[in-house]
Amino acid sequence: MHGIEAPAERRTAAKSDFGRLTIEFADRGSQGVELTVKDDGCGLQLERIKKVAIERGLVTPAQAAMLDQRQTMALIFRPGFSTSDQVTSDAGRGAGMDLVRSLVAERNGRVGMATAKGRYTKFKIWLPAASQAAAA
Secondary structure, three states, X not given: OOOOOOHHHHHXXXXXXXXXXXXXXXXXXXXXXXXXXXXXXXXXXXXXXXXXXXXXXXXXXXXXXXXXXXXXXXXXXXXXXOOOOOOOOOOOOOOOHHHHHHHHHHOOOEEEEEEXXXXXXEEEEEXXXXXXXXXX
């Protein structure tokens, strides 16, 4: 589970019933553009990510035990990776973050992320200026 919690869970965590999603876009001039998306949800569940990665054969239990936070978060960008228990029209197919990273990389950009358990998950996408992207 990740993302915005149900209202009852949010109340237990002393949060408002409704989650907050912040989207910021910044023009960095010759450096390109930056898109930041941040929620005030429960953060990435790192142990769940490791468990699913082991179940799907992406890492061994021994490898998972050695992963730091950054390496664990990077697993969500693997093709086909999903922590969803059910496949719906919105989730569970494993075509989300892998696709984002691929499309950004095609444009010579980067994706970064940060998370804090119980507090937030944040993604930043940097894309170079059009003149830089054409030169690459």
